[in-house]
Amino acid sequence: MFITLEGPEGSGKTTAVEAAVKALQDKGYQIVRTREPGGTPISEEIRNVILDKKNTAMDPRTEALLYAASRRQHLVEKVWPALKEGKIVICDRYLDSSLAYQGGARGLGVDNVLNINLFATENTWPDLTLLFDIKPEEGLKRIASNSSREVNRLDLEKIEFHNKVRETFLMLAKRYPDRFVIIDASKSREEVAKATLDAILNRLCK
Ligand code: TYD
Numbered sequence: 001m002f003i004t005l006e007g008p009e010g011s012g013k014t015t016a017v018e019a020a021v022k023a024l025q026d027k028g029y030q031i032v033r034t035r036e037p038g039g040t041p042i043s044e045e046i047r048n049v050i051l052d053k054k055n056t057a058m059d060p061r062t063e064a065l066l067y068a069a070s071r072r073q074h075l076v077e078k079v080w081p082a083l084k085e086g087k088i089v090i091c092d093r094y095l096d097s098s099l100a101y102q103g104g105a106r107g108l109g110v111d112n113v114l115n116i117n118l119f120a121t122e123n124t125w126p127d128l129t130l131l132f133d134i135k136p137e138e139g140l141k142r143i144a145s146n147s148s149r150e151v152n153r154l155d156l157e158k159i160e161f162h163n164k165v166r167e168t169f170l171m172l173a174k175r176y177p178d179r180f181v182i183i184d185a186s187k188s189r190e191e192v193a194k195a196t197l198d199a200i201l202n203r204l205c206k
Contacts, residue, residue, distance in 0.1 A: 001083075001088045001089070001127045001128070001203070001204065002079065002083060002089050002091070002124070002125075002126045002127050002128075003088065003089065003090045003091070003126060003127065003128045003129075003130065003200060003203075004090075004091050004092075004093070004094040004095075004096065004126040004128075004129045004130070005017055005090065005091065005092050005093065005129075005130050005132065006093060006094070006096045006097060006100070006129055006130065006131050006132070006169060007131055007132030007133060007134065007139075007169065007185060008133075008134060008136050008139045008162055008165050008166050008169070009136070009139050009140055009143055009154070009155055009162065010134070010138070010139030010140055010141070010142035010143040010146075010149075011132035011133070011134045011139050011185040012132060012134075012142065012185050012189070012192060013092060013130070013132040013185070014035075014092055015189065015193075016132060016183070016185070016189070016192045016193050016196045017033075017090060017130075017196055018193075019193040019196075019197065020193065020196045020197040020200055021033060021090065023197050024088065024197075024200065029088055029204075030085075030086070030087040030088065031087065031088050031089075031090060032078070032079075032082040032087050032088070032089045032090070033090050034074070034078055034079070034089065034090070034091050034092070035091060035092035035093065036067075036070065036071060036074060036091060036092065036093040036094055036097070037050055037051075037066075037067055037070040037071070037074075037093075038070070038074070039074040039077075039078050039091070040073060040074055040077040040078050042070075042073045042077070043070040043071075043073045043074045043077075046066055046069055046070040046073070047070060049066060050063060050066050050067065050070070050153075051152040051153050051154070052153065053151075053152070053153050053156070055153065056153070060102065060106040060107070060108055061108065063102060063106070064098060064102040064103075064106070064108055064113050064116060065116065067097075067098050067102065068098065068116050068117050068119075068120040069120070071094070071095065071098075071117070071120050071121060072120040072121065075120075075121060075124060079091065079124075080124075091126075094126060094129075095114075095117045095121060095125075095126075096129060096131075096169065096172055098113050098117055099113055099114060099117075099168060099172055100165045100166075100168040100169045100172065101154065101165055103168065104164050104165060104167065104168025104171075105157070105161045105162070105164040105165045105168065110168065110171075110172075125179065126179060127179070127203065128179060128181065128199070128200065128203045129176070129179050129180050129181070130180075130181055130183055130196060130199055130200075131169055131170075131172075131173050131180055131181070131182045131183065132183050132185035132192070133166070133169070133170070133182050133183065133184060133185055133186075134166075134184075134185040134186050135166070135186070136159055136162035136163055136165070136166055137159065138186060139162070139185075140155070140159075140162065143155060170182075181199040183195045183196060183199065
């Protein structure tokens with residue numbers, strides 16, 4: 001089972017899933033936790049290029065292609081082998097982030113960005129996508145108050161950009177209702193963690 005975590009900046013998706021991972025491991029499931037962009041040495045190098053605050057001249061299509069390249073390498077080296085071994089892969093961000101950030105917010109078009117990603121992923125879709133939904137103002141406030149999370153090039157975009165990201169994620173959830181579960185990330189840590197575990201267990205029992 002391939003699970004992806006999506007949402008705007010500062011939605012708390014990484015923290016929310018920690019408790020769920022522990023509970024699943026206690027039940028005997030083998031979990032691989034990973035993230036995009038990154039997750040393998042080559043993909044991490046691509047990540048550094050994409051997120052470097054110096055790279056303000058990066059063209060939107062270059063950005064979309066680099067995310068897709070990093071995604072492919074991560075699938076080949078980490079995700080596909082783990083899925084083949086019957087493990088549950090839980091990945092912070094995947095193809096929907098490209099659709100929302102590059103397709104929606106950067107204005108490249110969701111379907112254009114989907115096309116390059118279908119090539120990159122050979123049509124590998126997640127079984128379950130948890131969308132941690134939160135208003136951008138709230139999410140960005142959380143990042144500002146969390147000193148352990150470094151501010152990256154995309155965080156520095158204007159609020160309209162982040163509103164567009166959120167809007168596109170919500171549109172994608174409507175477009176792919178069988179795969180998406182929306183979690184209200186503005187709720188308390190405990191409530192969000194419980195909703196996360198419930199959504200995963202529900203899918204595992206299907
Ligand atoms: P990261 O520090 O991992 O942020 P977060 O904790 O919010 O996941 O940075 C990843 C950034 O890259 C984030 O701003 C979202 C963006 N992104 C895209 O624009 N397109 C993509 O395809 C992916 C995977 C991420």
